[in-house]
Amino acid sequence: MSDAPLPILILPDPRLRQKARPVGEGDGDAVRALAPRMLATMYAAPGIGLAAPQVGVGLRLVVLDLGPREKPAPMVLVNPEIVAASAERAVREEGCLSLPGQFAEVERPARVKVRWRELDGTRREMEAEGLLGVCLQHEIDHLDGVLFVDHLSALKRNMLLRKLAKEQRAKARAE
Ligand code: GNR
Ligand code: NI
Numbered sequence: 001m002s003d004a005p006l007p008i009l010i011l012p013d014p015r016l017r018q019k020a021r022p023v024g025e026g027d028g029d030a031v032r033a034l035a036p037r038m039l040a041t042m043y044a045a046p047g048i049g050l051a052a053p054q055v056g057v058g059l060r061l062v063v064l065d066l067g068p069r070e071k072p073a074p075m076v077l078v079n080p081e082i083v084a085a086s087a088e089r090a091v092r093e094e095g096c097l098s099l100p101g102q103f104a105e106v107e108r109p110a111r112v113k114v115r116w117r118e119l120d121g122t123r124r125e126m127e128a129e130g131l132l133g134v135c136l137q138h139e140i141d142h143l144d145g146v147l148f149v150d151h152l153s154a155l156k157r158n159m160l161l162r163k164l165a166k167e168q169r170a171k172a173r174a175e
Helices: 025-044 130-143 154-174
Strands: 049-051 061-064 075-085 089-095 103-109 111-117 123-129
Touching: 025 049, 025 061, 025 075, 049 130, 061 130, 075 130, 089 130, 103 130, 111 130, 123 130
Parallel strands: none
Antiparallel strands: 049 061, 061 075, 075 111, 089 103, 111 123
16 A cells, blocks of 8 residues: 555664755655655554654655644645744653653744745745644754754753663563
């Protein structure tokens, strides 16, 4: 099936730490094939966002859906970028499908202005705050190999990464 879910990479997979390259003119077919599969992967997880590097694809492509379960509102963002960020900051608990079971309070700009292209090339721009603002920043971070733990103190980051490693070892033993 064309929109079969893909495996989600988990830290410390090095592909999560690589900078993704912009989607170019020649990537149209690949991106049109990948976007539905990324959406299927995100819904199956379930998650509210997914960046291409999380499925091992080094392209600047993000999918999001913050709609209610009964009324899906899928978004596909090609080459998204943050063009402005507020000085005001906000704290919110974040998780990541690539760090399963791990959650932490992350401080980021409270509002961002994001620019991207649709699959058909249409230019889009929006200002976002709250969960959508956080999700956009989290996903665009993935395109630069940045994970939410990178916004924590070294102490909290190391604690969380050790807990992840321990839980992944226990999971691997159980399988
Ligand atoms: O599903 C997800 N939920 C979430 C909650 C708070 C802040 C960010 C996110 S994104 C995450 C899915 C994911 O890992 N996207 O990269
Ligand atoms: Ni994530």
